[in-house]
Amino acid sequence: xxxxxxxxxxxxxxxxxxxxxxxxxxxxxxxxxxxxxxxxxxxxxxxxxxxxxxxxxxxxxxxxxxxxxxxxxxxxxxxxxxxxxxxxxxxxxxxxxxxxxxxxxxxxxxxxxxxxxxxxxxxxxxxxxxxxxxxxxxxxxxxxxxxxxxxxxxxxxxxxxxxxxxxxxxxxxxxxxxxxxxxxxxxxxxxxxxxxxxxxxxxxxxxxxxxxxxxxxxxxxxxxxxxxxxxxxxxxxxxxxxxxxxxxxxxxxxxxxxxxxxxxxxxxxxxxxxxxxxxxxxxxxxxxxxxxxxxxxxxxxxxxxxxxxxxxxxxxxxxxxxxxxxxxxxxxxxxxxxxxxxxxxxxxxxxxxxxxxxxxxxxxxxxxxxxxxxxxxxxxxxxxxxxxxxxxxxxxxxxxxxxxxxxxxxxxxxxxxxxxxxxxxxxxxxxxxxxxxxxxxxxxxxxxxxxxxxxxxxxxxxxxxxxxxxxxxxxxxxxxxxxxxxxxxxxxxxxxxxxxxxxxxxxxxxxxxxxxxxxxxxxxxxxxxxxxxxxxxxxxxxxxxxxxxxxxxxxxxxxxxxxxxxxxxxxxxx
Ligand code: ATP
Ligand code: MG
Numbered sequence: 001x002x003x004x005x006x007x008x009x010x011x012x013x014x015x016x017x018x019x020x021x022x023x024x025x026x027x028x029x030x031x032x033x034x035x036x037x038x039x040x041x042x043x044x045x046x047x048x049x050x051x052x053x054x055x056x057x058x059x060x061x062x063x064x065x066x067x068x069x070x071x072x073x074x075x076x077x078x079x080x081x082x083x084x085x086x087x088x089x090x091x092x093x094x095x096x097x098x099x100x101x102x103x104x105x106x107x108x109x110x111x112x113x114x115x116x117x118x119x120x121x122x123x124x125x126x127x128x129x130x131x132x133x134x135x136x137x138x139x140x141x142x143x144x145x146x147x148x149x150x151x152x153x154x155x156x157x158x159x160x161x162x163x164x165x166x167x168x169x170x171x172x173x174x175x176x177x178x179x180x181x182x183x184x185x186x187x188x189x190x191x192x193x194x195x196x197x198x199x200x201x202x203x204x205x206x207x208x209x210x211x212x213x214x215x216x217x218x219x220x221x222x223x224x225x226x227x228x229x230x231x232x233x234x235x236x237x238x239x240x241x242x243x244x245x246x247x248x249x250x251x252x253x254x255x256x257x258x259x260x261x262x263x264x265x266x267x268x269x270x271x272x273x274x275x276x277x278x279x280x281x282x283x284x285x286x287x288x289x290x291x292x293x294x295x296x297x298x299x300x301x302x303x304x305x306x307x308x309x310x311x312x313x314x315x316x317x318x319x320x321x322x323x324x325x326x327x328x329x330x331x332x333x334x335x336x337x338x339x340x341x342x343x344x345x346x347x348x349x350x351x352x353x354x355x356x357x358x359x360x361x362x363x364x365x366x367x368x369x370x371x372x373x374x375x376x377x378x379x380x381x382x383x384x385x386x387x388x389x390x391x392x393x394x395x396x397x398x399x400x401x402x403x404x405x406x407x408x409x410x411x412x413x414x415x416x417x418x419x420x421x422x423x424x425x426x427x428x429x430x431x432x433x434x435x436x437x438x439x440x441x442x443x444x445x446x447x448x449x450x451x452x453x454x455x456x457x458x459x460x461x462x463x464x465x466x467x468x469x470x471x472x473x474x475x476x477x478x479x480x481x482x483x484x485x486x487x488x489x490x491x492x493x494x495x496x497x498x499x500x501x502x503x504x505x506x507x508x509x510x511x512x513x514x515x516x517x518x519x520x521x522x523x524x525x526x527x528x529x530x531x532x533x534x535x536x537x538x539x540x541x542x543x544x545x546x547x548x549x550x551x552x553x554x555x556x557x558x559x560x561x562x563x564x565x566x567x568x569x570x571x572x573x574x
Contacts, residue, residue, distance in 0.1 A: 001500075001503065002505050003502060004505050008029075008030040008043075008045055009033075009043070010028060010030045014027060014028050015027050015034070018148065021451065022149065022150060022449070022451035023147050023149070023150070025460050026149060026451065027148070028519060029519050029521065030043055030520070031043055031045045032046045037153065038152045038154065039152065039153055045468045045520065046447070046468075049447045050447060052468070053447060056187050057135065057184055057441055058158075060180045061160060063180065064176045064180040065176065066131040066180075068132075069132055069133070070134050071110050071113050071117070072113065073107050073136065073137060075105050075110075076102065077095070077102070080093075080112055089108070091141055092108055092141050092142060092143075093105050093108055094139055106139035107138060110136075111416050116420065118130065118132075118163055119422035122422075122434070124425050128163055129165070129173055130163045131160055131161065131173055132160065132161055134159060135156065135158045138154070139153060139154050140155075149447060149448040155443075156442075157440050157442055162174070164436075169435070170411060171206075171411075174409060177437065178208060181208075181407050181439070182194060188450065188463065189464065190449070191212070191213045191453060192213060193403065195209050195221050197410075199410070200307065204411075206410070209232060209405050210408070210441075211401075211403025212406050213403050213453065214452040215402055217402035217403040217452070218402075218404065218405075219402065219405055220400060220403075221233060223398065224393065224399075225396055226397075227391060231385075233400070235303070236385035236389075238347070238392060239381075239390075240349055240379065241349060241350035244350055245352075249353040249372065252367050252368055254360075254363050255366055258362045259362065260364075267296065270366075273297075274295075275296060276354060278295065278348065278354040278356040279293070279294050279295075279356075279357075280292070280334050280357055282317035282321065282326065283305065284316075284318075285306075285311045285314050286311050288341075289317065289340040291340055292343050292382055293335055293344040293345060293348055293370075298386065299386075300383060300384070301382060301384045304382050304383070305343070308343070308380055308382070325340050326357075326359045327360070328359050332358060332362070333359060334356040335370070335373075336358070336359065336373050336374060338375075343377060344378070344379050345379070345381070346382075349379050352369045352372075353368070354368045354369075355368070385398070387400055404445070404448075404452060405445075406441065406442055407441040408439070410437060411436075411437045414435060417434045417435070417436055421433075447466065458515070459518045460520065461523075461544050463523070464568060467521065468502075470499045470501070470524060471500070471522060472502050472504065472520065472522035472525045472526070473487065473494065473504065473528070474527045474528065475528055476527055476529030476532075478507055480530050482533060487505075490528065491503050493556075502520075523544065524540065524563070524567050526540050526551075536553050540563050542563075542570060544570050545570055547566075
C-alpha cells in the first residue's frame, strides 16, 4: 500500500478527552475517530488491525470445532423477558420500541437469541455437542464509556456458546474454548494471564478471564511466582492457616473505648495491633441478618459471602439494623452474645484471645476467645486476598499485577436452558436441559490492550500479528530516480515475501516520515535514501528494540530475511 493513495490521517496532538495511551495513539496514528460518546469509526488502518485479530480468533475457533454464524443485532424483548434479564439487566441494555410498539433491544450479548435458535432446532442428544460463534458488533450503554476502544458503547466481540448433553461434555467444551483462548493470545504475541474469575452459582474453576498485562489495566490480579495459579483479586482464594498458636486465654474483660469506632482508633488506644482485633461486620443476606468476623487488618469480600451462602443479595446492614441486631451503634458490634448467625474468616482460626466490640456503646472486650465465648459458628474463606498471602495452591509468594480483561470463558450450566426451556431427548428418550457455556473475546478491546502493553513515547509498537502493516518502507528521496527505482524493487520483493508493506511515498520531509513511522508502529522500518545507496546500503530499524542495521544491497535478500527473523524472534514469534 502506498501512503499517498491511502488514508492515514495522523495528528500531532491527541484529543482532549483521551485519558489513556491507547486512546491517544489510536486517534493520533489515524486508526479511529470518535463519532459520539463511546462510539468510534474504524479507519482503514484501524480496520486492518481489527481484521488481524478477528482472523486469528476465527482460525482458533474453527480449529476448536466451533461453527461460525451471524446473529441479529436487534433483539425482541420477549426473549429477555423469558430469561428474566429484561428486568435485571441494567441501563446498559439499550431498549426501544419499533413502529408497532413492540419492545426491542440492541444486543449487548446473545445468550437469549442463541438459546432460542438452538431450542428450535436441536431435538436429540445426537446433535450435541454444539458450539456456535459469531464476530459481531455489540452495544452496551456503558455508564462511563471511556478510554477509547477499551470501554466503548459500541464494540466488536467474538461470542461463542456451547450446548452439551451432560456435565462431562460441558466441561470438555469449556476446556476446548479455554485452550483456544490461550492459543489466540499466544499467537497475538501478547503477555497475558488466564485468571480464575468468579463463577457465581456454578462454583468450581469454570470461569476464567484472560487478562493482557499492562500497568494501566483496570483489573487487579494476583499471580503465583512459582506455579501457574492466577486469579482476579475479587475471587482469589485464601486458605486456613496451617498451624494454630495454642495458649490459655485469660478471662474476658471490658475496656472503655469512648467514640472509638474504627479498628485503627481502637488499636492505637488499646496499644494492640490491628491483627489482634476481630471486626464484626453485619450484613443483610436476602433480607436476613448475618455477622461476619474478620481480622482487623483484613478486608471483607462480599462476593465470597454471596457464593458461600448461595444468596441473591448481600448488602451491608444499615445503622438502624446494626442497632437492632447488636444493641449498639456502628463500631461496637461484637460476636459475644450476638443472637444472629455468625461466620468467621479462616484467618481467625490461627490464634485466640482477641479484642472485639462489646455490643455496647463505647466499650470493647479484651481476651475474647472464639472457642470459649462465642456460640457455635463456622470458619470460611470470606476475605479479600492481601499482598502478603501465600499462593492458595502451592504456598509460594504471590505478585499483584494489573490487567485488561480481553476475554472471558464461563460455564453457564442450566441458567438459560432452564429459563427458556431448551431441551433435548437423551438416549433413553427422556427430556433434559442442555448444559451451556459462553465465551467472549473483546476484539476491539484487544487492539487497545495491545497498544497499552506495547508503546513508547514516540508511538505504537505493534506486535507483528496485530500490525496493520508488517514493514514500513520509506522513500527518503522522491526526486532521485535511483532511489525511486530501488524502492520499487524492494516493495515488489517484500510483496513476493508475503509481507504487508506500507510504502511512504509522500512528498514530505524526512523528519516527518521518521515520526510517522514510529507513531504508526509497523514492526520493521526500512529507509531508502541517496546517502545510503552511495554507500550500498538500506537502513533497517526494529521498532520494538530500536536496533538499527545496515542491509547491504549486494546481499539484500539474505540480510533482510535475517533481520526480519531477528525482529520476529524479539517478539517470541517464529
Ligand atoms: P467489563 O468487566 O470490562 O465491563 P464484562 O465482564 O462485562 O467486561 P463480558 O460480558 O465478559 O464483559 O464480555 C466479553 C468481553 O467483551 C470482555 O472480556 C471484554 O474484552 C469485552 N468487552 C466488554 N465490555 C466492553 C466494552 N464496553 N468495550 C469494549 N470491550 C468490551
Ligand atoms: Mg467478563
